[in-house]
Amino acid sequence: KSGFVSIIGRPNVGKSTLLNHVMGQKIAIMSDKAQTTRNKIQGIYTTETEQIVFIDTPGIHKPHNALGDYMVESAYSTLREVDTVLFMVPADEPRGKGDNMIIERLKQAKVPVILVVNKIDKVHPDRLLAQIDDFRTQMDFKEVIPISALEGNNTDRLLAILKDNL
Numbered sequence: 001k002s003g004f005v006s007i008i009g010r011p012n013v014g015k016s017t018l019l020n021h022v023m024g025q026k027i028a029i030m031s032d033k034a035q036t037t038r039n040k041i042q043g044i045y046t047t048e049t050e051q052i053v054f055i056d057t058p059g060i061h062k063p064h065n066a067l068g069d070y071m072v073e074s075a076y077s078t079l080r081e082v083d084t085v086l087f088m089v090p091a092d093e094p095r096g097k098g099d100n101m102i103i104e105r106l107k108q109a110k111v112p113v114i115l116v117v118n119k120i121d122k123v124h125p126d127r128l129l130a131q132i133d134d135f136r137t138q139m140d141f142k143e144v145i146p147i148s149a150l151e152g153n154n155t156d157r158l159l160a161i162l163k164d165n166l
């Protein structure tokens with residue numbers, strides 16, 4: 001069984017960190033500096049029976065120039081190319097305009113969207129629950145998975161859900 005999954009979200013939420021963790025090696029470029037993932041980067045996760053192609057995307061922001069516009073559209077273009085979208089948001093920052101802009105595009109997509117709330121190592125559980133409740137008021141997500149991509153918390157559960165949906 002196989003499928004395509006893209007990871008989208010604002011810059012710096014941990015998209016590349018998740019891909020690196022899943023692949024167990026440094027494939028995507030990780031950085032504190034936003035916009036270091038210039039184009040779609042793929043990692044192929046394989047077991048004996050499953051294959052999941054992960055597409056890391058440039059952070060979605062309000063573009064200020066042609067390169068920014070190209071990167072943002074390249075992230076959105078994955079919505080037409082994949083079987084599942086992981087919409088990643090950080091647990092430690094409130095929902096902002098950037099997230100709302102992405103949510104409007106996700107609502108138009110025909111693909112199932114899983115909300116991945118990352119960086120749970122940085123917040124108190126109450127704050128995490130409030131963050132999840134808040135995002136749920138905006139859109140129906142197929143699943144909501146809190147993780148720490150950095151520490152690898154709950155990433156096995158995320159993978160299990162992706163495998164179930166192949």
Ligand code: GDP
Pocket residue numbers: 009010011012013014015016017018029030031032034035037059118119120121122147148149150151
């Ligand atoms: P991207 O722009 O969405 O691809 O974000 P990156 O993967 O480049 O990560 C941006 C920053 O967030 C880096 O400094 C990462 O180390 C950090 N980061 C990513 N995931 C986590 C996490 O789960 N917990 C914490 N504390 N930091 C994280």
Ligand code: MG
Pocket residue numbers: 015016017028029030036037056057058059
């Ligand atoms: Mg990145």
